Amino acid sequence: MVPDLHAFLLRVKSLFRKRRMDREMAEELEFHQTLLREKLLRQGVPHAEVDAAARRTFGNARRWHERLRELWQFRTLENFLRDVSFSARLLRKSSGFTAVAVLTLALGVGANTAIFSLINGLMLRPLPVPHAEQLAVLRMEEGGPQSSYSFITPFFRSLEGRHEVFSEVFAYNGDTLQVRGRSGNENIQGALVSGQFFQALQTTPLMGRYLTPEDDHKGGSAAGLAVVISEHFWERWFNRAPDVVGRKLVIANVPFTVVGVMPKQFIGADPTQKPEIFAPLSADPIIDAPRNHIDAGIRAWWLTVMARLQPGVTLDQANAALLTVSNPILHETASDPSAIADVPSFIADEEKGHFHFAAEPGSRGFVFIRFFFRKPLLAVFAMCGGILLLACLNLASLLMARSAARERELATRLAMGATRRRLIQQLLVESLLLAMLGTAAGLAVAPVVSRSLAALLMSGNNNMQVDTSLDLRVFVFAALIAVVSAVMIGLIPALQATSGNLNDHIKDGQHVRQAHERRRTLPRVLLASEVALALVLVVGAGLLATSLVRLYKSGVGFDPKNLVNIAFSMDKQQLDGDALMRLYQEIGEGLSHQPGVKHVSFQFIVPLSHRGWNGRYSAPGGSSQIIFLNSVGPDYFETMRIPLYSGRGFRWSDTKASGLKMILNQSAAKLLFPGQNALGRQVINDRAKTSYEVVAVAGDAKYREMRVPAPPAGYVPILQDEQKKPSLSAVVRIDGPQSPLAGAARSLAARLAPEIPAPVLTTLDEVLDNSISAERMMALLSVFFAGCALLVTAIGLYGTLAYTTARRTSEIGIRMALGAQRARVIVMVFKENVLVAAIGSGAGLIAAALASRALASFLYGTSPRDPWVLVGSVAALTAIASAASLLPALRAARIEPMAAIRYE
């Protein structure tokens, strides 16, 4: 063996049996001395002199022992370990300081890691498929400000056959599948995927086979309709039965054959969706019945299209190729049977917008919500960075104040021969220990935080999830910020403390004024930046919180309190038309007899759920206007508490036979009938040329989004809805707890419509909150961060001032002995921080004014320079800073001059 390595291993071994090795060394030396003594005795040395003679021959046993010990040590390592235990002892001794340091750092690191893992899960992590970098997402440019990522079937089918630059082109659509289980139908998250989907994603099935282009035909392949299931679904539904391949699964009342199981790591092409069942795209008319996205042709923009580039083909080449095929493909739709009449104008419109396809990198799959959450997440990430920086600044200034208090100790050690490097090493070890403790604590809480943040963000979408699990990228990130923060908080104070003339320190410790003045600029700069940073965070939080409050206060036009929404999936059961309406009526009556229920009605579109339905309508002879629509049941306006200004609500007698009726909201009434009374007038659907009688004008209510004012909208009775088998939601106004209602709705549905999946219950308050989840997350986090920033800054201001004041004890004692008033002393100490806080606030205000512009797009009804918010933030910071500075000042004023002077 190489001697060095051998020695290294033995030394490592000796580390773990130090005490034993030590004992044995002593024993070995002792043995030698015993034999030596015996020999001397034999040689006739008198008893009394044996010990002295032996010692003379042998020399100093302790020294030999020490030399042996040294042989077995790693000098650097042992020094390091000694530093660690020394630092640990110091940190334990000042447990308050340590707790503050670890907590603030844990906050910074935890917040950053949590947000980063959210960003990682949503935006950075590549799809777990081979050669993900070859994947591309296709989009359409139609001349509008935003690209479109939702394709119509004809476009996709044309693209699918082109392999000039792509080895595969595939499309998918996340969908809810109604699967028959032991206890009736259940809603299962799945995806409709085109023929080349699995070929492109190159993942081997766990069992059986995946879907191929053969399966993507009307009616399936020659062997019939096929589906592939996920490993998770195999486990849950089939209990991991080994013979699952070949079994039947009844989806939307039609049997499908399970042909394969995909392994756990396969998540499809959208990392936020984990489909349980993959069904062929061509089965859409069955699965989405009574809707049919395929026959809807150019009217159904429903597919996400991705592709795998052929090896060696670049994205630019792919884009060039797509450009040349765009126009021919557009013109192919001319023969689409779905809307022959509309096609020419459709093509003309698209050509006007210079319609073309384009490709962009798709290694990370396609996530629709990226567009919504990118900016909020980055903004929150910036806040986290701010908090981490704040934590570091705070720790640096605290450590600096502390090492200033240790000046004498360090100077003594330097004088005793310790090298400057050695001292810095010990100070760095101290901050490294703090950093490690803080990072560990932060990392420990990060997964919980990121999971709950993801849940908060996704709260509106039950079938969406973000995988925030820690992967290598997150760990590297966390390690990086841990090291950077350790160096940041450690190096400055260490260099500071060990510089300067050590003689001065030994001589007078705390009386060398001049040196102090110079050396106190840096801590002041640090503290001022801390104050500035805290102010920026507080202003940001103030703006976001004010905006959120204003958003809630702006109202939605109906009263969401005590309002429950119960969604029924009626699309796959047998009843339709009047029979289905009678079923809804029975359900409504059943619900209205439940205790605590005041009103019951039905609606097609749940307001603020981001769903929409609109059409072009006009007054006779008037111009055509876009009106948003909803079909609602009788008693709707009472239930929702939307005021009816004139006319009447709908009744169960408003059937198709009784003539088409419509209720307009105020905006629509003003738009269609400016300056006139809309009641009793006719409204014409421009497309179908049908005419509706306006039976009432209702108050404005927000439709899709809370941030957008109520659009012009019309309501039609559910009994006159043209849709096949509409799935409506019951809206129930309750007085009391909502929990009994869930059971009641379920048993009602089980009795009246046993085929349908269990109804889903949500409160309108939840719908409201979910519709602004990003705003809520930002406001919540920013307020939390701002609170922490204030606290941390207060601790920093208090801590440093307390240290410096403690070091001036005797000076203050002398001043007081010479007649200084206690009030003067308070002012003198307090003044130290006033300057720092004032400069910090000034700089912070400027920085906040610049930084808040980045927030402008998130704000509702609030200017990024809202004076009240700015004034309030400065006031909050001033109050906190004063409180933090007053305490050490008061303590200084209580100093007894005699005791202080004697103390030296």
Added chain:
Amino acid sequence: MIREESSETGELIQGTLEMLILKALLRGSMHGYGVAEWIQQTSQQVLKVEEGALYPALHRLELRGLLESEWGASENNRRAKFYQLTTEGKKRLNAESQRWARLSAAVAFVMQAS
């Protein structure tokens, strides 16, 4: 890892002592006292091994893997640490003996020159 600091002369002495220790142990395992005694007797009291040098040398050789140690009972039944050559140690002794033979012959030549 730390290397022992040593001057030119120190190295010679130290190297020589190490060689003598290896040689002593060629006869079988021995404790430190035995090694010192053997060297002293065999050299006819010319070479006196300093205890302060002996033990560091033994431990150094052990660290380098030339010796192995084991605790056992001594002649008069005391617990003692016995050292024993490893294969590496034997090889090293061989090399050292040759080197020493060459060196001492060369020194003799020089000294005998007139």
